[in-house]
Amino acid sequence: MTSRIDWVRANCRLLLAIAEEFAATQPFRDLTIGTGIHLEPKTVALLLTLKAGGARVVSTGNLNSTQPEAVEYLRAQDIDVVGDRTTDEREHDEYLREVLSRRPHLLLDNGGDLFARYLDDRYEQLLGGTEETTSGRVRLSKLRAQLGRPILVINDSPIKQFAENRHAVGQSVLESFLRITNRATNGRNVLVFGYGSVGRGIAASFRNAFASVAVVEPDPVLRLEASFDGFQVPDRAEGLRHADVVITATGAAGVITEADLDVLRDRVVLINAGHFPAEIAVDRIMADGRVSGRRDGPEGITTVELTDGRQIHLLTGGHMVNLGGPRPLGNSIESMDLGFALQARCLEAVARGRTSPEDVVVPVPAWINALVAEAFLKLYRG
Ligand SMILES: NC(=O)c1ccc[n+]([C@@H]2O[C@H](COP(=O)([O-])OP(=O)(O)OC[C@H]3O[C@@H](n4cnc5c(N)ncnc54)[C@H](O)[C@@H]3O)[C@@H](O)[C@H]2O)c1
Numbered sequence: 001m002t003s004r005i006d007w008v009r010a011n012c013r014l015l016l017a018i019a020e021e022f023a024a025t026q027p028f029r030d031l032t033i034g035t036g037i038h039l040e041p042k043t044v045a046l047l048l049t050l051k052a053g054g055a056r057v058v059s060t061g062n063l064n065s066t067q068p069e070a071v072e073y074l075r076a077q078d079i080d081v082v083g084d085r086t087t088d089e090r091e092h093d094e095y096l097r098e099v100l101s102r103r104p105h106l107l108l109d110n111g112g113d114l115f116a117r118y119l120d121d122r123y124e125q126l127l128g129g130t131e132e133t134t135s136g137r138v139r140l141s142k143l144r145a146q147l148g149r150p151i152l153v154i155n156d157s158p159i160k161q162f163a164e165n166r167h168a169v170g171q172s173v174l175e176s177f178l179r180i181t182n183r184a185t186n187g188r189n190v191l192v193f194g195y196g197s198v199g200r201g202i203a204a205s206f207r208n209a210f211a212s213v214a215v216v217e218p219d220p221v222l223r224l225e226a227s228f229d230g231f232q233v234p235d236r237a238e239g240l241r242h243a244d245v246v247i248t249a250t251g252a253a254g255v256i257t258e259a260d261l262d263v264l265r266d267r268v269v270l271i272n273a274g275h276f277p278a279e280i281a282v283d284r285i286m287a288d289g290r291v292s293g294r295r296d297g298p299e300g301i302t303t304v305e306l307t308d309g310r311q312i313h314l315l316t317g318g319h320m321v322n323l324g325g326p327r328p329l330g331n332s333i334e335s336m337d338l339g340f341a342l343q344a345r346c347l348e349a350v351a352r353g354r355t356s357p358e359d360v361v362v363p364v365p366a367w368i369n370a371l372v373a374e375a376f377l378k379l380y381r382g
Contacts, residue, residue: 170201
């Protein structure tokens with residue numbers, strides 16, 4: 001029987017083609033690559049592609065999203081995986097520091113966790129690397145002067161923006177809502193916080209599933225765009241008062257807090273799609289005097305009871321919904337194949353010295369975007 005990891009690997013056609021090329025060209029010969037990225041089937045395909053290029057790979061996951069089958073599969077392929085699934089920030093910190101203790105030449109980071117910690121204990125042989133997310137770019141761009149090495153930000157590639165953040169996250173957040181709650185979207189009032197690429201895709205996917213979607217976005221230009229796209233743009237209190245489902249996709253902390261408890265509708269479903277679990281301030285909400293109880297119900301759903309009898313349903317504890325709950329699938333294989341092909345090509349460019357030392361926290365170079373786009377069109381649509 002083939003496993004889901006085998007299915008994913010077999011369908012990551014760009015990565016398979018790159019792995020075949022890397023096996024011949026060996027861009028990472030004698031190099032160690034340290035990674036701190038969600039450990040799930042698609043990252044397995046990426047890490048094995050890097051290994052095919054001659055790298056020693058030492059990996060750990062992100063908070064809460066590590067899938068044990070992925071860890072087992074990687075270990076069986078001689079990839080050094082540090083730690084296991086954890087929601088404990090201290091434990092996670094230890095795992096990240098252990099990856100750095102192997103002194104990797106390249107870092108593949110997700111959220112800036114590795115590069116930020118590298119600054120606590122620097123070493124010369126670090127060539128640079130990649131950062132996957134918006135949240136990581138924001139964090140690391142403040143540290144440019146100290147980092148002083150090429151770091152290419154995958155998220156800032158137009159390919160990542162439309163293929164993964166917009167189209168794929170929109171689909172997978174909808175899929176996660178349906179999978180975890182088994183509730184209908186039809187006619188429900190869905191309120192999306194943030195109208196960046198991720199929020200745009202979520203809003204469109206829920207509208208395509210016959211929900212009535214509104215958007216809260218502080219940037220007036222993006223708010224106007226949401227309005228032109230046909231979404232309601234109420235002020236946040238008004239939006240929250242009517243919302244059956246609230247989804248955060250901002251990259252910011254404390255988007256929904258205990259201050260919103262009075263306006264939330266009975267049985268509202270709260271979902272976070274942003275990278276860090278802090279978008280919904282779960283601890284602050286739980287500590288509020290208006291909370292009378294908490295039931296950790298069927299997988300992925302926590303019901304918070306308020307003293308006035310209202311209930312709030314929180315999905316996946318406020319962690320990124322599309323990588324939590326029962327049988328999380330994450331984003332579509334095609335979108336991740338594209339994003340991870342960008343990762344593999346960017347790491348190759350840093351390893352081969354095809355970047356300049358000034359490329360510290362900069363977008364993927366245009367030539368890499370073009371290379372990956374051409375390859376995808378040829379393989380998938382040719
Ligand atoms: N779930 C996933 O699979 C997945 C995939 C990619 C990115 N992400 C994460 O999703 C988040 C958003 O990514 P993006 O690329 O759309 O970012 P972005 O920066 O392009 O957009 C975020 C938007 O949120 C708005 N915003 C900020 N604070 C807000 C608030 N308090 N209320 C309402 N809106 C607010 C900003 O003005 C901005 O327009 C990030 O944390 C990113 O890491 C998740």
